[in-house]
Amino acid sequence: MSAALDTRAAPQSPSGGTLELSGIHAGYGDFQALFGISLRVEPGEAVGVVGPNGAGKTTLLRVISGLIRPTAGTLRFGGQDLARTPPHQLPALGIAHVPENRRLFPHLTVEENLKVGAFSPAARAHFAERRDRVYDLFPKMKQRRHQLAGTMSGGEQQMCAIGRALMCAPRILLLDEPSAGLAPIVVKQVFDLVRRIREEGLTVLIVEQNVAQVLRVVDRAYVLETGRVAAEGRSSELAADPAIRRSYLGGH
Structure with a gap:
């Protein structure tokens, strides 16, 4: 049995570490990748962001971790404006990013x-x-x-x-495509580890193409398509949705 994760170094705030994005637009130069993205992650939640290649999932995490600045919208963590916070200060706020x-x-x-x-x-x-x-x-x-x-x-x-x-x-862990390039048995091991981490109480936001696996370990999920939120809901609801099953789960 693992020891509880240490969160003492992460500063607390009145908002308790809620991540809030509202109307986020972002991209690379003249290329716009995100169009009005809004999402919310509450403390202790595990939330997934799923969708096909090119949907804007990695760009979304880069915006949250300060690697890309949004061109419009608001971005807050624990009530603090992340868009105005230098990227190197984000780990001290409790944000950790595991990149693709x-x-x-x-x-x-x-x-x-x-x-x-x-x-x-x-x-x-x-x-x-x-x-x-x-x-x-x-x-x-x-x-x-x-x-x-x-x-x-x-x-x-x-x-x-x-x-x-x-x-x-960290107070929130951002995971970008943790199963990418791994053999199926290793993918299962990685998601088992993600499950253990979130059971310790750590907030997790996970971007993933492996929709079936990620819906088993998160509470809620957002579906991104061409830079927009196409659907959102509890993981069980999305897994049962006929359109989601046809598009991402190989169902009918």
């Missing part, structure tokens, strides 16, 4: 990658404690702690990337 394709430092060891995740002074002060909790959650990472991250399997790299994000004791 993991983005580990391949020539650093597992433990060195975890140290990168604990770069802030507040996180460094609790490094050993949080590292041990990550190893408790991901026992394979303890076994591989001196191994170069780039030499591990895709599934092990995904565990390391999630562990690195947990080192800053």
Whole structure:
């Protein structure tokens, strides 16, 4: 049984860590990828964002984590305006982003990658404690702690990337396509780990093409199509919706 995740370094606020997006427009130069996106994630929830390639899912997470600035709309976390917050300050607010394709430092060891995740002074002060909790959650990472991250399997790299994000004791974890490029048995392991993380009480927003898997681990989900919210609802409702089943679940 894993130890509870440490959230002491994450500052609290009157809004309790609610993520709120309203009317978000964003893109890359002259290309607009998001059109009026509105969504909400309450503390302790696991929420999915699903849809086909090119729907704007990754862009959405990049907007939340400050890598792309919205051109219109409001973006708040715990009542704080994220659009006006420098990206490097977001981990201190409790926002951690596990990007698509993991983005580990391949020539650093597992433990060195975890140290990168604990770069802030507040996180460094609790490094050993949080590292041990990550190893408790991901026992394979303890076994591989001196191994170069780039030499591990895709599934092990995904565990390391999630562990690195947990080192800053986030209040919300943003996961971008955690199953991408992994074998089916490893995909199941990754989603089992996501389930364990959210059972610890951590808020999770997960972007994923594997609709069937993600609907099993989230409370609610939003369906994105061409940069717009096409549907939203409880995961059980979306899984039973005939249109969703035809489009994403191979049903009739």
